[in-house]
Amino acid sequence: MPSPSPPVLPISEHEDEIVAAVDTNPVVVVIGETGSGKSTQLSQILHRRGYTRRGAIAVTQPRRVAAVSVSRRVAQELGVPLGDEVGYAIRFEDRTSERTCIKYLTDGVLLRESLSNPDLKQYSVIILDEAHERSLNTDILLGLMKRLVKDRASDLKVLITSATLDGLKVSEFFSGCPVLNIPGTLFPVEKFYSTERPTNYIESSLRTAIDIHAKEPPGDVLIFMTGKDDIDKMVSKLEERIQNLEEGSCMDALVLPLHGSLPPELQVRVFAPAPPNCRRFIVATNVAETSLTVDGVVFVIDCGYVKQRQYNPSSGMYSLDVVQISRVQADQRAGRAGRTRPGKCYRLYPMSIYQKEFLEATVPEIQRSSLAGSVLYLKSLNLPDINILKFDFLDPPSRESLEDALRQLYLIDAIDENGQITDVGRIMAExxxxxxxxxxxxxxxxxxxxxxxxxxxxxxxxxxxxxxxxxxxxxxxxxxxxxxxxxxxxxxxxxxxxxxxxxxxxxxxxxxxxxxxxxxxxxxxxxxxxxxxxxxxxxxxxxxxxxxxx
Structure with missing residues (x-):
């Protein structure tokens, strides 16, 4: 089967502008709307323009499933086996070789690589993709990149890419670096709100999905759920309801799950086109908000919730809570319906909740996580000028969280009473x-x-x-x-x-x-x-x- 030729995406029209900015600046922020092609095409553009002659291009992803899927797509477009010129590295799995010049990796893996090679000399370009997700590791990388570009100003380029990130804020963080805005191909999306919050969002999503299948023209349906358990229930119930529909009353249907713990061979099915005269229902976590693009989606069902880990420094405990999404997340979800033609988004909550109760943007992970692992990592870098309580974060965590992390590390012998990393702490960091x-x-x-x-x-x-x-x-x-x-x-x-x-x-x-x-x-x-x-x-x-x- 021949490899797909690289698609003509909006970012391709801006290739010269992007390369000119990268040539003349150590750091460039690229705000690319959903569907602009930034995740798959930026690395290929810089590869074509010779940036891989003196080092590899690293592209970080906050999610493992995205690192694997996007690298697979880029390898297909370049017509090379995955693991050769194009590869990926996620925790406990490395599909790269000495020939790899475009490497997709999770932000955590890049942090780990910097422990043994603080200058990251193996890379000529580092792209921090999906930075708007504000993962804990990406926020730490932003601070480290700020230091690194000063040390490697002549031979390192850093690109920060995002669908929604506040470009001006990041530009100021990096001393006024340029911000490029790349429009996406988005068709209008009609939004429908519920009159009230449903008591059971799985049942409400189910009813909405069956209504779409019975009444709407062809087009795939993307259903956002909070996690694997909800997805499994939804897939099972939806398959059962579809089987019970009167034969011949609807086109064929295929129900597919999409979440981080899905085996790669099942993830791939989501990116294959639908069979003829068949509607696909993709039931996904928020991995489908921005990290991955599923072609063919015309209808989106948004339950309005997301599963989020929250850390309480007072108790030292994590909780996994189902919380309301932000307005930015809601808009990202709706935008998924307008990739190929005008679409519809069914929001299972009233407009008043969207306007008055949803936060403007998601709280950065660094402000709701235990920082013990991050602080241990920073301590192990042996950088004498790093003061953990004053580290340069885009959005600093609370002093309480940092002090809690130092206290935790002291209690398990990773640091001493002066805050210095111990021999035990060095082993732990590895x-x-x-x-x-x-x-x-x-x-x-x-x-x-x-x-x-x-x-x-x-x-x-x-x-x-x-x-x-x-x-x-x-x-x-x-x-x-x-x-x-x-x-x-x-x-x-x-x-x-x-x-x-x-x-x-x-x-x-x-x-x-x-x-x-x-x-x-x-x-x-x-x-x-x-x-x-x-x-x-x-x-x-x-x-x-x-x-x-x-």
Whole structure:
């Protein structure tokens, strides 16, 4: 099958303007409307213009699913195998080679690379994409890029790209750098509001989806849900309702989920065109707001909510809360209906809530997260002029959050009473884990149970969830009862026992399927465990460690 030729997108018309700005400025802000092509085309433009002759182009993404999907698209457009000239790197997975000159990577991976190579000399261009999402890592990278362009003014170019970011604010942060505005191809989108907030947004989304399918002309439907659980329910119920429709009353339908933990082979289906005479329903998290563009969408259903992690420094605890989206997010969602032709957006909330209750923009992650990992990272850079409490952030976190992070790190021996990083802290910083998990592994090694702690850390990092099966038959129930239950010691011991049971089968994928465990997630936990073991052995350099065995 021939590779698709690069599409003619709005950004292509501005190629000369972009290259001229990059040639003459160390930092350029590119505000590209949704659909302008900034994520896939900017790297290719700079590659064509010779910027990869003296280093690779790094393009950061806040989300793993976007790093993988966009790199795959760019490789297709350039007609090269993924992992050669074009590749990606996400936590615990690296598909790059010595030939890679365009590299898509999560912002967290770029931060980790800077630990071993603070000047990031391997890159001639660093593009911070989707900066409007204001992820914690992107905000730290903005501060580090500000420092780095001073040290590498002659041989580094930095581009900050976004669909909605306040360009003037970022320009001021980078000493008045130029801001380029690239229009997108957006058709008008008609917005419909509910008269009141529905008591159940899944049921309301379901009714709206069936109404569209029965009454509207062809065109795909994008339904925004808050997370994987909602998506699974919605996909199941929507498939059932569509099957119960009178035969011949509607065109065919295909229901597809889209979220971060979906296996790559299932993600790809979302980007393939719909079969003839068939409407696709894509049920997605906010990954489809700006990070990924799904062609063919004409109708959007917006429940008005998003799942957001919130950290409370007082309790030291995270909560995963369903909260109202911002007006910026609502507008992004609506804009997804106007990519290919005029569209419609069904908002499951009244206009008064949009106008009076929604925040103007999303609260940056840095102002609602634990900063322990970020502070440990900054400490490990050994930059004498960095004062953590005065670090140059685009939007500074509260002093309470920073002090909480310092307190947490002190309690787990990562920093001393003077705030200096300790030897233990340096080891922790080299592990791609939350500080508390890193410290657990170090302590487990001292106590001779590193092998078991590695297994638990790997499963937690792979985000394995114990799903309830849909199977109602007795055989399914019998098999489920065979899963270890933790022997009363809690979830972590249960996860350890599950992995050890799988290990005893020789890592047979059928065992996972029989017990309704995600095969891909379990395989990932095995790979993560091996990688963590290798990292620890490299750090230890001959010191006694006990990470082999079950």
């Amino acid at each position: 592990l791609p884990l939350e500080p508390s998990l890193s410290r657990t592994l170090i302590e487990a090694n001292e106590l001779g149970c590193l092998s078991q702690a590695l297994t638990v850390a790997a499963i937690l990092s792979a985000e394995i969830t114990l799903r309830s099966t849909r199977s109602k038959d007795m055989e399914g129930k019998r098999k489920r009862q065979e899963l270890p239950d933790g022997s009363g010691w809690g979830d972590h011991i249960q996860l350890l026992q599950i992995f050890e049971s799988w290990d005893q089968t020789g890592y047979d994928p059928r065992w996972c399927s029989d017990h309704d465990l995600q095969v891909r997630g379990m395989k990932l936990s095995k790979d993560v465990r091996n990688q963590l073991c290798q990292i620890i052995q490299k750090i230890a350099k001959g010191a006694p460690i006990f990470c082999t065995g079950r």
